[in-house]
Amino acid sequence: MAYLELLVIVYGSCSRDPNDDDRFGPEQRRVEITLNPTFPDNAKTIVQRHKWLQGFLLRIAKDMKHNRNWRCEFCTKHARETNWMNTSWMHLPQPRVHCYVHSVCNAVTGPCSEQLRLASAEISRLTGMPPAELPQIPSKKGEKFPMSSSCAVCHNEADESRKNLKQCAKCELTRYCSVDCQRADWTRHKECCKTVKEVKWHWN
Template sequence: MAAVPLQEWERGDKTNVEIIGYGWRVLEYFHAEEKRVMVRLHLPADRDKDRIQLAVMLMLRDIKHSRKWLCEFCGAPARETHTFNFFYRVLDSDLPRLVVYCHFVCDMDKRHVREGLTATHHLMNTRFDGTLGPMPPFASFGKRPSGKVYPLAGSCAGCQHEDTAVDEGVLKRCARCKMTRVCGAACQRADWGRHKVACGMIYSVTFENWG
């Protein structure tokens, strides 16, 4: 792991995590603007990389249901996410720092998605001097159960019903974390037991190129 100093938002007594999500690039006035989100978290101090990554994976539901995301590689409605994780060592601390690159995609089984993720992995590996290692085989990610349809990104984080993703105005954003959205008070109460864990650790949420 490379050693880096603490940034302004980071805490020396916490495990600092930054999640950067990427959606479809929208062409406006001949300039492509990629829709992104940056989520910064303060997790409890932990040195176990596997536990840190598990905690982050459990939070991806909140990020997935933050906006009406479109597939980064084709613009179709996104239903899945794929992540690349990169650990840093923080100077003067034995606590690692994690940066997660999260890609919103329509279907991991689609050829264009796999080709896009493979190309992205290659570019990132070049940037980080090969630290990520070779791209894992897609078979290692597990096969989607037959007939299984994942919820639409941008639908209610509680009930995850398809019709809640149709109109952006239907959903209400969590007043505390400013990220996760639900379709009403009933879903907010029902989902709070799950969401409150992530909600309490979120430091900031920044959406880019959403107008």
């Protein structure tokens, strides 16, 4: 069966990081996740595989968001959104995709969204592809997206809950506040969990 070499790199920061450009560079805080999902039998062509990949990334997005106590990549606020920038080599005998996930406080407005646009322009320069359009995420007035540092299921933002989250023992990624929440999420989480091959943390 054909499989995909998928590398997902999640960027963010923590409260100890300097609030200037020193937080970036080779040692920038991040986690690198290698996954090897298998293409379904009906995904034979490049177009079909890209369509399947879009759905797969949407299904594992929660796992990539709720795996650490992420602060915004560009400031000291708690991260609430993730923005994905992807590069792919589906035409190769062994298809390969790299995903760069930016944990941010606000991907739509403000200075951190401008930093995202600069990151998108840099990806465009490196790949020769047009810059990706940043999504305009819909939300109700006054509504906030869940903190990345909260439980992947109940999103409890209380300090007591967030300080006691436990990672899935198998994939060492997705975090939960209780066994009940982990069990409730297993039907969804297992697709990601079973395809994770390696996790490398850069969290000094």
